[in-house]
Amino acid sequence: MKPLLIAAVASCSFWAGMAAATTLTGQVVDATVRHGIGSSAYESECQTYQNLGVAIGAGVEVGATNDTNVGACGGGIAADIDGTTNILTLTPADTGFGDYAWVEVVFSGFTIPITGVSLITNDLFTLADFGNIIPDPQIVFTASSISILFDPAGSEIFDVTPVTGGVTSFQIETARAVPVPGTLPLMFGGLVALALARRRELRT
Structure with missing residues:
Protein backbone atom coordinates (compact mmCIF):
# COMPACT_ATOMS: atom_id res chain seq x y z
CA MET A 1 0.00 0.00 0.00
CA LYS A 2 2.81 2.42 0.87
CA PRO A 3 4.58 2.00 -2.47
CA LEU A 4 1.33 2.75 -4.26
CA LEU A 5 0.92 5.87 -2.15
CA ILE A 6 4.44 6.99 -2.99
CA ALA A 7 3.73 6.52 -6.68
CA ALA A 8 0.53 8.52 -6.44
CA VAL A 9 2.31 11.39 -4.70
CA ALA A 10 5.05 11.35 -7.32
CA SER A 11 2.52 11.47 -10.12
CA CYS A 12 0.67 14.39 -8.52
CA SER A 13 3.92 16.29 -8.02
CA PHE A 14 4.86 15.76 -11.65
CA TRP A 15 1.57 16.98 -13.06
CA ALA A 16 1.50 19.93 -10.65
CA GLY A 17 4.81 20.99 -12.12
CA MET A 18 3.29 20.75 -15.60
CA ALA A 19 0.11 22.69 -14.75
CA ALA A 20 1.26 26.28 -14.33
CA ALA A 21 1.79 28.53 -17.35
CA THR A 22 5.17 30.23 -17.46
CA THR A 23 5.21 33.90 -16.44
CA LEU A 24 6.91 36.49 -18.63
CA THR A 25 8.77 38.42 -15.93
CA GLY A 26 12.35 39.07 -16.99
CA GLN A 27 11.80 38.36 -20.68
CA VAL A 28 13.80 40.82 -22.79
CA VAL A 29 11.78 42.01 -25.78
CA ASP A 30 11.47 44.74 -28.39
CA ALA A 31 8.30 46.82 -27.96
CA THR A 32 6.76 49.17 -30.54
CA VAL A 33 3.53 51.17 -30.68
CA ARG A 34 2.79 53.23 -33.77
CA HIS A 35 -0.21 54.88 -35.36
CA GLY A 36 -1.19 56.85 -38.41
CA ILE A 37 -3.98 58.72 -40.12
CA GLY A 38 -3.87 57.12 -43.57
CA SER A 39 -6.84 55.38 -45.15
CA SER A 40 -5.16 51.96 -44.83
CA ALA A 41 -2.93 50.29 -42.26
CA TYR A 42 0.66 51.56 -42.12
CA GLU A 43 -0.16 54.56 -44.33
CA SER A 44 0.73 58.09 -43.15
CA GLU A 45 2.42 56.95 -39.94
CA CYS A 46 2.61 59.94 -37.62
CA GLN A 47 3.81 58.66 -34.26
CA THR A 48 6.03 55.79 -33.09
CA TYR A 49 7.04 54.71 -29.60
CA GLN A 50 9.81 52.11 -29.55
CA ASN A 51 11.86 50.48 -26.80
CA LEU A 52 14.36 47.81 -27.80
CA GLY A 53 15.76 45.24 -25.39
CA VAL A 54 13.42 46.06 -22.51
CA ALA A 55 12.84 43.62 -19.63
CA ILE A 56 9.24 42.76 -18.80
CA GLY A 57 8.27 43.48 -15.20
CA ALA A 58 10.41 46.56 -14.66
CA GLY A 59 7.65 49.06 -15.49
CA VAL A 60 5.86 50.18 -18.65
CA GLU A 61 7.68 48.57 -21.58
CA VAL A 62 6.93 51.31 -24.12
CA GLY A 63 5.33 54.76 -23.81
CA ALA A 64 5.76 58.49 -24.27
CA THR A 65 9.36 58.47 -23.01
CA ASN A 66 10.19 56.23 -25.97
CA ASP A 67 8.86 58.61 -28.65
CA THR A 68 11.02 58.38 -31.79
CA ASN A 69 9.60 61.69 -33.06
CA VAL A 70 8.10 60.22 -36.22
CA GLY A 71 5.55 62.75 -37.43
CA ALA A 72 3.63 65.14 -35.22
CA CYS A 73 0.62 63.25 -33.85
CA GLY A 74 -0.39 63.51 -30.20
CA GLY A 75 -2.32 61.34 -27.81
CA GLY A 76 -0.03 58.31 -27.83
CA ILE A 77 -0.58 54.85 -26.35
CA ALA A 78 1.56 53.07 -23.74
CA ALA A 79 1.86 49.28 -23.62
CA ASP A 80 2.69 47.34 -20.46
CA ILE A 81 2.88 43.59 -19.81
CA ASP A 82 2.36 42.43 -16.23
CA GLY A 83 4.95 39.67 -16.02
CA THR A 84 3.11 37.88 -13.21
CA THR A 95 -1.99 64.43 -22.23
CA GLY A 96 -2.65 64.90 -25.93
CA PHE A 97 -5.82 64.10 -27.84
CA GLY A 98 -5.24 61.56 -30.60
CA ASP A 99 -7.10 60.92 -33.85
CA TYR A 100 -6.22 57.55 -35.36
CA ALA A 101 -6.99 55.64 -38.55
CA TRP A 102 -4.87 52.68 -37.41
CA VAL A 103 -2.78 51.60 -34.43
CA GLU A 104 -0.27 48.75 -34.23
CA VAL A 105 1.28 47.26 -31.09
CA VAL A 106 4.15 44.78 -31.49
CA PHE A 107 6.19 42.80 -28.96
CA SER A 108 8.91 40.52 -30.32
CA GLY A 109 11.82 38.46 -29.05
CA PHE A 110 10.07 36.20 -26.53
CA THR A 111 12.06 33.08 -25.67
CA ILE A 112 9.16 31.61 -23.70
CA PRO A 113 6.76 30.31 -26.37
CA ILE A 114 3.55 32.31 -26.82
CA THR A 115 0.58 29.98 -27.33
CA GLY A 116 -2.35 32.40 -27.40
CA VAL A 117 -3.55 36.01 -27.04
CA SER A 118 -7.14 36.97 -26.27
CA LEU A 119 -8.98 40.26 -25.73
CA ILE A 120 -10.13 41.03 -22.17
CA THR A 121 -11.41 44.62 -22.40
CA ASN A 122 -11.56 47.19 -25.20
CA ASP A 123 -12.32 50.48 -23.45
CA LEU A 124 -9.31 52.61 -24.39
CA PHE A 125 -10.80 54.15 -27.50
CA THR A 126 -13.67 56.64 -27.75
CA LEU A 127 -15.94 57.58 -30.61
CA ALA A 128 -14.60 60.28 -32.88
CA ASP A 129 -16.75 63.21 -33.93
CA PHE A 130 -16.79 61.97 -37.51
CA GLY A 131 -16.06 58.27 -37.21
CA ASN A 132 -18.48 56.82 -34.68
CA ILE A 133 -16.63 53.51 -34.42
CA ILE A 134 -14.57 51.70 -31.81
CA PRO A 135 -12.28 49.23 -33.59
CA ASP A 136 -11.82 45.58 -32.69
CA PRO A 137 -8.24 44.36 -32.61
CA GLN A 138 -6.74 41.98 -35.13
CA ILE A 139 -4.44 39.69 -33.14
CA VAL A 140 -1.57 37.76 -34.71
CA PHE A 141 1.04 35.87 -32.71
CA THR A 142 3.90 33.46 -33.19
CA ALA A 143 5.91 31.58 -30.57
CA SER A 144 8.19 34.62 -30.21
CA SER A 145 6.03 37.65 -31.09
CA ILE A 146 2.68 39.39 -30.65
CA SER A 147 1.15 41.85 -33.13
CA ILE A 148 -2.10 43.71 -32.47
CA LEU A 149 -3.62 45.93 -35.16
CA PHE A 150 -6.59 48.28 -34.85
CA ASP A 151 -7.59 49.11 -38.42
CA PRO A 152 -11.23 49.84 -39.22
CA ALA A 153 -12.39 49.54 -42.81
CA GLY A 154 -11.89 52.58 -44.99
CA SER A 155 -10.64 55.82 -43.46
CA GLU A 156 -12.74 55.77 -40.30
CA ILE A 157 -11.21 57.69 -37.40
CA PHE A 158 -11.21 56.76 -33.72
CA ASP A 159 -9.88 58.60 -30.70
CA VAL A 160 -7.79 58.15 -27.60
CA THR A 161 -8.34 60.72 -24.89
CA PRO A 162 -6.47 60.68 -21.55
CA VAL A 163 -9.55 61.81 -19.63
CA THR A 164 -11.58 58.65 -20.19
CA GLY A 165 -9.44 56.45 -17.96
CA GLY A 166 -10.29 53.43 -20.09
CA VAL A 167 -7.88 50.64 -20.98
CA THR A 168 -7.67 47.88 -23.55
CA SER A 169 -6.17 44.64 -22.26
CA PHE A 170 -5.21 41.20 -23.49
CA GLN A 171 -4.43 37.87 -21.84
CA ILE A 172 -1.22 36.29 -23.10
CA GLU A 173 -0.97 32.51 -22.88
CA THR A 174 2.41 30.82 -22.66
CA ALA A 175 3.72 27.28 -22.85
CA ARG A 176 3.27 25.22 -19.70
CA ALA A 177 6.17 25.02 -17.30
CA VAL A 178 8.42 21.96 -17.38
CA PRO A 179 8.50 19.84 -14.22
CA VAL A 180 10.50 21.30 -11.36
CA PRO A 181 13.80 19.33 -11.26
CA GLY A 182 13.22 18.32 -7.65
CA THR A 183 10.05 16.44 -8.60
CA LEU A 184 11.79 14.18 -11.11
CA PRO A 185 13.57 11.94 -8.55
CA LEU A 186 10.30 11.68 -6.63
CA MET A 187 8.48 10.66 -9.79
CA PHE A 188 11.02 7.99 -10.73
CA GLY A 189 11.14 6.75 -7.13
CA GLY A 190 7.38 6.37 -7.18
CA LEU A 191 7.50 4.40 -10.43
CA VAL A 192 10.14 2.05 -9.00
CA ALA A 193 8.06 1.55 -5.86
CA LEU A 194 5.00 0.80 -7.98
CA ALA A 195 6.97 -1.77 -10.00
CA LEU A 196 8.24 -3.49 -6.83
CA ALA A 197 4.73 -3.60 -5.40
CA ARG A 198 3.46 -5.20 -8.60
CA ARG A 199 6.29 -7.75 -8.52
CA ARG A 200 5.44 -8.74 -4.95
CA GLU A 201 1.79 -9.21 -5.89
CA LEU A 202 2.77 -11.55 -8.71
CA ARG A 203 4.92 -13.64 -6.33
CA THR A 204 2.01 -14.11 -3.94
Whole structure:
Protein backbone atom coordinates (compact mmCIF):
# COMPACT_ATOMS: atom_id res chain seq x y z
CA MET A 1 0.00 0.00 0.00
CA LYS A 2 2.81 2.42 0.87
CA PRO A 3 4.58 2.00 -2.47
CA LEU A 4 1.33 2.75 -4.26
CA LEU A 5 0.92 5.87 -2.15
CA ILE A 6 4.44 6.99 -2.99
CA ALA A 7 3.73 6.52 -6.68
CA ALA A 8 0.53 8.52 -6.44
CA VAL A 9 2.31 11.39 -4.70
CA ALA A 10 5.05 11.35 -7.32
CA SER A 11 2.52 11.47 -10.12
CA CYS A 12 0.67 14.39 -8.52
CA SER A 13 3.92 16.29 -8.02
CA PHE A 14 4.86 15.76 -11.65
CA TRP A 15 1.57 16.98 -13.06
CA ALA A 16 1.50 19.93 -10.65
CA GLY A 17 4.81 20.99 -12.12
CA MET A 18 3.29 20.75 -15.60
CA ALA A 19 0.11 22.69 -14.75
CA ALA A 20 1.26 26.28 -14.33
CA ALA A 21 1.79 28.53 -17.35
CA THR A 22 5.17 30.23 -17.46
CA THR A 23 5.21 33.90 -16.44
CA LEU A 24 6.91 36.49 -18.63
CA THR A 25 8.77 38.42 -15.93
CA GLY A 26 12.35 39.07 -16.99
CA GLN A 27 11.80 38.36 -20.68
CA VAL A 28 13.80 40.82 -22.79
CA VAL A 29 11.78 42.01 -25.78
CA ASP A 30 11.47 44.74 -28.39
CA ALA A 31 8.30 46.82 -27.96
CA THR A 32 6.76 49.17 -30.54
CA VAL A 33 3.53 51.17 -30.68
CA ARG A 34 2.79 53.23 -33.77
CA HIS A 35 -0.21 54.88 -35.36
CA GLY A 36 -1.19 56.85 -38.41
CA ILE A 37 -3.98 58.72 -40.12
CA GLY A 38 -3.87 57.12 -43.57
CA SER A 39 -6.84 55.38 -45.15
CA SER A 40 -5.16 51.96 -44.83
CA ALA A 41 -2.93 50.29 -42.26
CA TYR A 42 0.66 51.56 -42.12
CA GLU A 43 -0.16 54.56 -44.33
CA SER A 44 0.73 58.09 -43.15
CA GLU A 45 2.42 56.95 -39.94
CA CYS A 46 2.61 59.94 -37.62
CA GLN A 47 3.81 58.66 -34.26
CA THR A 48 6.03 55.79 -33.09
CA TYR A 49 7.04 54.71 -29.60
CA GLN A 50 9.81 52.11 -29.55
CA ASN A 51 11.86 50.48 -26.80
CA LEU A 52 14.36 47.81 -27.80
CA GLY A 53 15.76 45.24 -25.39
CA VAL A 54 13.42 46.06 -22.51
CA ALA A 55 12.84 43.62 -19.63
CA ILE A 56 9.24 42.76 -18.80
CA GLY A 57 8.27 43.48 -15.20
CA ALA A 58 10.41 46.56 -14.66
CA GLY A 59 7.65 49.06 -15.49
CA VAL A 60 5.86 50.18 -18.65
CA GLU A 61 7.68 48.57 -21.58
CA VAL A 62 6.93 51.31 -24.12
CA GLY A 63 5.33 54.76 -23.81
CA ALA A 64 5.76 58.49 -24.27
CA THR A 65 9.36 58.47 -23.01
CA ASN A 66 10.19 56.23 -25.97
CA ASP A 67 8.86 58.61 -28.65
CA THR A 68 11.02 58.38 -31.79
CA ASN A 69 9.60 61.69 -33.06
CA VAL A 70 8.10 60.22 -36.22
CA GLY A 71 5.55 62.75 -37.43
CA ALA A 72 3.63 65.14 -35.22
CA CYS A 73 0.62 63.25 -33.85
CA GLY A 74 -0.39 63.51 -30.20
CA GLY A 75 -2.32 61.34 -27.81
CA GLY A 76 -0.03 58.31 -27.83
CA ILE A 77 -0.58 54.85 -26.35
CA ALA A 78 1.56 53.07 -23.74
CA ALA A 79 1.86 49.28 -23.62
CA ASP A 80 2.69 47.34 -20.46
CA ILE A 81 2.88 43.59 -19.81
CA ASP A 82 2.36 42.43 -16.23
CA GLY A 83 4.95 39.67 -16.02
CA THR A 84 3.11 37.88 -13.21
CA THR A 85 -0.35 37.67 -14.78
CA ASN A 86 0.82 37.87 -18.43
CA ILE A 87 -1.74 40.62 -19.10
CA LEU A 88 -0.91 43.24 -21.73
CA THR A 89 -2.56 46.62 -21.03
CA LEU A 90 -2.83 49.62 -23.35
CA THR A 91 -3.36 53.04 -21.74
CA PRO A 92 -3.16 56.72 -22.80
CA ALA A 93 0.51 57.72 -22.82
CA ASP A 94 0.36 61.50 -22.68
CA THR A 95 -1.99 64.43 -22.23
CA GLY A 96 -2.65 64.90 -25.93
CA PHE A 97 -5.82 64.10 -27.84
CA GLY A 98 -5.24 61.56 -30.60
CA ASP A 99 -7.10 60.92 -33.85
CA TYR A 100 -6.22 57.55 -35.36
CA ALA A 101 -6.99 55.64 -38.55
CA TRP A 102 -4.87 52.68 -37.41
CA VAL A 103 -2.78 51.60 -34.43
CA GLU A 104 -0.27 48.75 -34.23
CA VAL A 105 1.28 47.26 -31.09
CA VAL A 106 4.15 44.78 -31.49
CA PHE A 107 6.19 42.80 -28.96
CA SER A 108 8.91 40.52 -30.32
CA GLY A 109 11.82 38.46 -29.05
CA PHE A 110 10.07 36.20 -26.53
CA THR A 111 12.06 33.08 -25.67
CA ILE A 112 9.16 31.61 -23.70
CA PRO A 113 6.76 30.31 -26.37
CA ILE A 114 3.55 32.31 -26.82
CA THR A 115 0.58 29.98 -27.33
CA GLY A 116 -2.35 32.40 -27.40
CA VAL A 117 -3.55 36.01 -27.04
CA SER A 118 -7.14 36.97 -26.27
CA LEU A 119 -8.98 40.26 -25.73
CA ILE A 120 -10.13 41.03 -22.17
CA THR A 121 -11.41 44.62 -22.40
CA ASN A 122 -11.56 47.19 -25.20
CA ASP A 123 -12.32 50.48 -23.45
CA LEU A 124 -9.31 52.61 -24.39
CA PHE A 125 -10.80 54.15 -27.50
CA THR A 126 -13.67 56.64 -27.75
CA LEU A 127 -15.94 57.58 -30.61
CA ALA A 128 -14.60 60.28 -32.88
CA ASP A 129 -16.75 63.21 -33.93
CA PHE A 130 -16.79 61.97 -37.51
CA GLY A 131 -16.06 58.27 -37.21
CA ASN A 132 -18.48 56.82 -34.68
CA ILE A 133 -16.63 53.51 -34.42
CA ILE A 134 -14.57 51.70 -31.81
CA PRO A 135 -12.28 49.23 -33.59
CA ASP A 136 -11.82 45.58 -32.69
CA PRO A 137 -8.24 44.36 -32.61
CA GLN A 138 -6.74 41.98 -35.13
CA ILE A 139 -4.44 39.69 -33.14
CA VAL A 140 -1.57 37.76 -34.71
CA PHE A 141 1.04 35.87 -32.71
CA THR A 142 3.90 33.46 -33.19
CA ALA A 143 5.91 31.58 -30.57
CA SER A 144 8.19 34.62 -30.21
CA SER A 145 6.03 37.65 -31.09
CA ILE A 146 2.68 39.39 -30.65
CA SER A 147 1.15 41.85 -33.13
CA ILE A 148 -2.10 43.71 -32.47
CA LEU A 149 -3.62 45.93 -35.16
CA PHE A 150 -6.59 48.28 -34.85
CA ASP A 151 -7.59 49.11 -38.42
CA PRO A 152 -11.23 49.84 -39.22
CA ALA A 153 -12.39 49.54 -42.81
CA GLY A 154 -11.89 52.58 -44.99
CA SER A 155 -10.64 55.82 -43.46
CA GLU A 156 -12.74 55.77 -40.30
CA ILE A 157 -11.21 57.69 -37.40
CA PHE A 158 -11.21 56.76 -33.72
CA ASP A 159 -9.88 58.60 -30.70
CA VAL A 160 -7.79 58.15 -27.60
CA THR A 161 -8.34 60.72 -24.89
CA PRO A 162 -6.47 60.68 -21.55
CA VAL A 163 -9.55 61.81 -19.63
CA THR A 164 -11.58 58.65 -20.19
CA GLY A 165 -9.44 56.45 -17.96
CA GLY A 166 -10.29 53.43 -20.09
CA VAL A 167 -7.88 50.64 -20.98
CA THR A 168 -7.67 47.88 -23.55
CA SER A 169 -6.17 44.64 -22.26
CA PHE A 170 -5.21 41.20 -23.49
CA GLN A 171 -4.43 37.87 -21.84
CA ILE A 172 -1.22 36.29 -23.10
CA GLU A 173 -0.97 32.51 -22.88
CA THR A 174 2.41 30.82 -22.66
CA ALA A 175 3.72 27.28 -22.85
CA ARG A 176 3.27 25.22 -19.70
CA ALA A 177 6.17 25.02 -17.30
CA VAL A 178 8.42 21.96 -17.38
CA PRO A 179 8.50 19.84 -14.22
CA VAL A 180 10.50 21.30 -11.36
CA PRO A 181 13.80 19.33 -11.26
CA GLY A 182 13.22 18.32 -7.65
CA THR A 183 10.05 16.44 -8.60
CA LEU A 184 11.79 14.18 -11.11
CA PRO A 185 13.57 11.94 -8.55
CA LEU A 186 10.30 11.68 -6.63
CA MET A 187 8.48 10.66 -9.79
CA PHE A 188 11.02 7.99 -10.73
CA GLY A 189 11.14 6.75 -7.13
CA GLY A 190 7.38 6.37 -7.18
CA LEU A 191 7.50 4.40 -10.43
CA VAL A 192 10.14 2.05 -9.00
CA ALA A 193 8.06 1.55 -5.86
CA LEU A 194 5.00 0.80 -7.98
CA ALA A 195 6.97 -1.77 -10.00
CA LEU A 196 8.24 -3.49 -6.83
CA ALA A 197 4.73 -3.60 -5.40
CA ARG A 198 3.46 -5.20 -8.60
CA ARG A 199 6.29 -7.75 -8.52
CA ARG A 200 5.44 -8.74 -4.95
CA GLU A 201 1.79 -9.21 -5.89
CA LEU A 202 2.77 -11.55 -8.71
CA ARG A 203 4.92 -13.64 -6.33
CA THR A 204 2.01 -14.11 -3.94
